[in-house]
Amino acid sequence: MRVRIPDNKKYARALDILFQGGGLFWTRPTHVLIVTLSQFEALVNAGIVPPKRIRASRGKKKKPLELDLLNRVRDDLRLPSLAQTPATLSGHAFRFKLILPRLSQKARSSIHQ
Numbered sequence: 001m002r003v004r005i006p007d008n009k010k011y012a013r014a015l016d017i018l019f020q021g022g023g024l025f026w027t028r029p030t031h032v033l034i035v036t037l038s039q040f041e042a043l044v045n046a047g048i049v050p051p052k053r054i055r056a057s058r059g060k061k062k063k064p065l066e067l068d069l070l071n072r073v074r075d076d077l078r079l080p081s082l083a084q085t086p087a088t089l090s091g092h093a094f095r096f097k098l099i100l101p102r103l104s105q106k107a108r109s110s111i112h113q
Contacts, residue, residue, distance in 0.1 A: 001040050003033045003049055014048045 005011040011031045018025050018035065021042055026034040035043070043049045 001035055001037060002028075003035055003040060003043065005031045005033065005048060010048050013046070014043055017042055017046055017048070 003014075005014055008031075014033060015027075018033070018039055021039065023036065023039060025036070025039055028034065040049070040052075044051045
């Protein structure tokens, strides 16, 4: 948990409390401390930082797979140089790689419908 303490006296007091309590914490420039939840609670109990509401991380919501976008692509996206024997990559094809996800059987069947 990242805690910013702009006041010099409170910052020094926070460091003192963390040193006395032991454990591992990190300091960053401009009076920023990275502490554990128990260390944060100790700083709140000492009146150095205001209490925060801590909520669980929700993460990113997954977007539904838009299979109709795949059907809109009508161009031949194959590289002509790959049809040669031996296959070669040249130009921008040599610089970049496009990684496409493998579709499950359910997704494949919905594309062909």
